[in-house]
Amino acid sequence: QKEVEQxxxxxxxxxxxxxxxxxxxxxxxxxxxxWYRQYSGKxxxxxxxxxxxxxxxxxxxxxxxNKASQYVSLLIRDSQPxxxxxxxxxxxxxxTALIFGKGTTLSVSS
Amino acid sequence: SAVISQxxxxxxxxxxxxxxxxxxxxxxxxxxxxxRQQPGQSLTLIATANQGSEAxxxxxxxxxxxxxxxxxxxxxxxxxxxxxxxxxxxxxxxVVWGSNQPQHFGDGTRLSIL
Numbered sequence: 693q694k695e696v697e698q699x700x701x702x703x704x705x706x707x708x709x710x711x712x713x714x715x716x717x718x719x720x721x722x723x724x725x726x727w728y729r730q731y732s733g734k735x736x737x738x739x740x741x742x743x744x745x746x747x748x749x750x751x752x753x754x755x756x757x758n759k760a761s762q763y764v765s766l767l768i769r770d771s772q773p774x775x776x777x778x779x780x781x782x783x784x785x786x787x788t789a790l791i792f793g794k795g796t797t798l799s800v801s802s
Numbered sequence: 803s804a805v806i807s808q809x810x811x812x813x814x815x816x817x818x819x820x821x822x823x824x825x826x827x828x829x830x831x832x833x834x835x836x837x838r839q840q841p842g843q844s845l846t847l848i849a850t851a852n853q854g855s856e857a858x859x860x861x862x863x864x865x866x867x868x869x870x871x872x873x874x875x876x877x878x879x880x881x882x883x884x885x886x887x888x889x890x891x892x893x894x895x896x897v898v899w900g901s902n903q904p905q906h907f908g909d910g911t912r913l914s915i916l
């Protein structure tokens with residue numbers, strides 16, 4: 693059974709710190725990796741995706757992928773209270789539906 | 803940017819009734835999916851909506867309970883049939899605009915069954 697694992701949290705960081713969110717997956721055939729942010733009562737919003745090993749940066753966000761270790765992470769630099777949300781890791785093989793982790797709740801205190 | 807419209811945004815229904823949720827996209831998409839998010843849980847895939855043919859259902863979901871239509875490349879419906887309180891969830895459609903592209907979600911339908 694294909695699984696995506698995340699620590700549920702909550703992960704608490706002070707404003708301005710780096711938040712590190714981690715995710716492991718079981719299917720070695722996974723090809724695409726996504727991070728979604730979900731505010732309470734809202735639908736998931738795509739914030740990062742990565743297909744190749746290494747790092748991908750977009751503003752304050754960096755996604756890191758290590759396929760050998762079946763591990764993907766999301767770093768949020770200079771964390772802001774507005775970053776407080778649940779972060780969902782999702783993986784798939786191209787053209788297929790996403791498999792989601794249970795999400796990590798991030799709380800950024802001012 | 804492209805728009806994914808989902809209707810209704812929320813509803814309160816009586817047990818035993820059925821509700822049809824619509825997902826309309828303002829441009830053609832390659833793939834459409836329906837997910838369920840139960841309270842406090844992550845997203846679970848219900849089915850892949852196939853254009854012009856029967857949907858592909860995941861284990862634990864059946865067509866009689868969750869009939870899905872996708873008559874064209876911009877529209878799909880999900881019906882939740884013979885509802886019970888256990889069906890109280892958020893139902894989300896997601897779309898993919900091209901090969902090797904991420905999925906994007908509609909705003910969801912928050913469904914409560916009394």
